[in-house]
Amino acid sequence: xxxxxxxxxxxxxxxxxxxxxxxxxxxxxxxxxxxxxxxxxxxxxxxxxxxxxxxxxxxxxxxxxxxxxxxxxxxxxxxxxxxxxxxxxxxxxxxxxxxxxxxxxxxxxxxxxxxxxxxxxxxxxxxxxxxxxxxxxxxxxxxxxxxxxxxxxxxxxxxxxxxxxxxxxxxxxxxxxxxxxxxxxxxxxxxxxxxxxxxxxxxxxxxxxxxxxxxxxxxxxxxxxxxxxxxxxxxxxxxxxxxxxxxxxxxxxxxxxxxxxxxxxxxxxxxxxxxxxxxxxxxxxxxxxxxxxxxxxxxxxxxxxxxxxxxxxxxxxxxxxxxxxxxxxxxxxxxxxxxxxxxxxxxxxxxxxxxxxxxxxxxxxxxxxxxxxxxxxxxxxxxxxxxxxxxxxxxxxxxxxxxxxxxxxxxxxxxxxxxxxxxxxxxxxxxxxxxxxxxxxxxxxxxxxxxxxxxxxxxxxxx
Numbered sequence: 037x038x039x040x041x042x043x044x045x046x047x048x049x050x051x052x053x054x055x056x057x058x059x060x061x062x063x064x065x066x067x068x069x070x071x072x073x074x075x076x077x078x079x080x081x082x083x084x085x086x087x088x089x090x091x092x093x094x095x096x097x098x099x100x101x102x103x104x105x106x107x108x109x110x111x112x113x114x115x116x117x118x119x120x121x122x123x124x125x126x127x128x129x130x131x132x133x134x135x136x137x138x139x140x141x142x143x144x145x146x147x148x149x150x151x152x153x154x155x156x157x158x159x160x161x162x163x164x165x166x167x168x169x170x171x172x173x174x175x176x177x178x179x180x181x182x183x184x185x186x187x188x189x190x191x192x193x194x195x196x197x198x199x200x201x202x203x204x205x206x207x208x209x210x211x212x213x214x215x216x217x218x219x220x221x222x223x224x225x226x227x228x229x230x231x232x233x234x235x236x237x238x239x240x241x242x243x244x245x246x247x248x249x250x251x252x253x254x255x256x257x258x259x260x261x262x263x264x265x266x267x268x269x270x271x272x273x274x275x276x277x278x279x280x281x282x283x284x285x286x287x288x289x290x291x292x293x294x295x296x297x298x299x300x301x302x303x304x305x306x307x308x309x310x311x312x313x314x315x316x317x318x319x320x321x322x323x324x325x326x327x328x329x330x331x332x333x334x335x336x337x338x339x340x341x342x343x344x345x346x347x348x349x350x351x352x353x354x355x356x357x358x359x360x361x362x363x364x365x366x367x368x369x370x371x372x373x374x375x376x377x378x379x380x381x382x383x384x385x386x387x388x389x390x391x392x393x394x395x396x397x398x399x400x401x402x403x404x405x406x407x408x409x410x411x412x413x414x415x416x417x418x419x420x421x422x423x424x425x426x427x428x429x430x431x432x433x434x435x436x437x438x439x440x441x442x443x444x445x446x447x448x449x450x451x452x453x454x455x456x457x458x459x460x461x462x463x464x465x466x467x468x469x470x471x472x473x474x475x476x477x478x479x480x481x482x483x484x485x486x487x488x489x490x491x492x493x494x495x496x497x498x499x
Contacts, residue, residue: 042335042346042353049331050324050357052198053189057323059201063208063233067226070212074222081163081223084152085171087294089178092137094287096179099129100186102279104330105337105416107190111250112341116257122190123251125271126183129279132272134176141172167223174231177238184241189334191250200237200244207233281420285411285427292431299438300449307446310377310390317376317394321365321401325408328358332412340417347413347471354409362405366398389446396450403457410464413471422467430460 064086071078103126110118141148145168149161181204185197208229215225245251293315300311332354339346369376373394377387414423434456441448 039349039353042349043357045335046328046331046350046354046357049192049194049334050327052194053330054324054327056185056194056198056201057327058320059198059205061319061323062205063230066205066209066212067230070216071223071226073217075159077159077163078223080153080160081167082226084149084164085167085227088148088152088168089171089175091287091290092175093178093182094283094290095133095137096130096182097283097286098276098279099126099133099179100182100279101282101333101415102126102129102275102277103183103186104190105278105333106275107187108192108334108337108416109341110254111191112338113343115341116254119251119254121267121271122275123187123254124268125273125275126186128268128272129275130179130183134179137179138173138176141175142169145169145172163223167227170224170227170231174227174234177231177234181234181238181241184238184245187245187251188241188248189330190337191248192334192338193244193248194330194334196241196244200241203240204233204237207236278418278420281424282415285420285424288424288428288431292434295435296438296449299435299442300446302439302442303445303449306385307389309386310388310393311446311449313377313386314390314393314397317369318365318397318401321361321369322404322408324361324365325358325405328354328361328405328409329412329415332409333416336413336416338416347417351410351413351468351471354412355406358405358409359402362402365401365405369394369401370398393446393450396447397453400450400454400457403454403461407457407461407464410468414464414467419467423464426460426463430456430463433459 064082067082067086068079071082103122106122106125107119110116110122146161146165149164149168153160153164181200185200188194188196211229211232212226215221215229216223217225219225221228297308297311301308332350336347336350339350373391374387376394377390411420411423414420434453437452437455438449441452444451
């Protein structure tokens with residue numbers, strides 16, 4: 037298969053994912069815009085609640101990401117039983133995880149609000165608790181949507197999840213003023229609007245699952261094969277084993293970003309504000325890198341399922357695309373740094389510090405683009421545990437370097453981030469070289485690049 041075909045397919049898979057991710061961020065922004073009319077306490081409540089939801093996303097990624105890879109691999113293999121097992125395994129995990137998070141979170145909403153607010157009380161505590169009382173039970177809808185998206189993406193459809201995300205956020209945009217101001221429900225109204233918008237989109241997602249030709253064909257092919265409790269649990273275990281390292285990778289990077297705020301706080305208040313604003317601007321670029329990762333993961337898993345080891349070719353093309361995106365982001369942030377800070381309403385020392393930070397981020401962004409995107413090849417081929425270890429070590433190194441270089445201000449933080457990411461890139465490049473030059477092994481180790489029968493069948497046997 038030619039390089040041009042790989043590039044075309046990667047771009048076709050990635051761009052809907054990018055807009056889906058942007059739409060997800062838009063939900064938080066929409067809520068923030070409307071609650072600003074209610075005062076600082078309301079803004080703080082929605083801000084911290086959104087951060088908690090971002091962390092909880094890492095929990096359900098075990099089901100969503102694991103299902104995507106296994107469905108894609110089963111689809112490539114033409115194994116309808118394996119596809120059905122992966123889909124049902126994802127829903128079993130959802131059923132196991134959701135009650136713990138939704139019910140447990142609701143019961144512990146006040147202590148959780150205390151925790152995320154740093155122990156402070158007052159108006160923000162009451163508002164955050166009120167938001168959690170709606171949002172945490174509603175996390176069941178958010179988690180279910182993630183599983184639906186994972187199934188559709190595994191079947192090669194990344195456009196429908198994008199459309200569902202846009203639909204949900206369009207509804208939130210219309211419902212927010214109604215519930216927040218019209219019904220005078222305040223931050224609770226923001227939570228209700230968010231849950232309702234997502235619920236409608238989830239319903240449309242179930243319709244899309246029913247209409248998907250690949251999934252319907254798999255369902256028809258496996259009719260007459262009764263599901264057993266053992267097969268359901270086995271499917272859930274396979275999905276969990278596949279998705280857990282991907283979720284760990286996400287959580288490690290999120291936790292590292294939160295911990296880095298504490299390091300930046302040692303420099304000064306203006307730098308913390310500048311870092312927060314600049315990081316939001318940076319997300320516009322980094323989401324493109326993660327979109328490329330998902331595309332590479334789906335493409336790699338599908339072709340491996342079909343018995344075709346195209347990891348080397350996919351890796352080269354995804355590096356080319358991601359490197360171009362990283363370079364574009366570097367040049368854009370360097371040229372538009374001051375303007376970006378003004379768009380976010382900052383001025384004075386904060387604007388100057390933020391513009392400097394954005395201009396120093398360039399090398400880090402290029403390296404991050406390559407690491408994130410190439411990681412999709414390993415996620416799609418079973419190498420995500422090693423990838424998660426590299427990320428965890430890289431985050432720890434980044435924090436240590438940032439602490440040591442914080443005396444140089446935000447440029448020192450950028451240097452620490454770039455150095456840590458350079459070492460992560462060196463580690464993943466070593467993994468990639470092993471893929472390019474497979475060596476014979478004595479046992480069943482498949483890290484050399486050979487494809488086993490289990491890999492062709494999505495890691496599953498026929499039920």
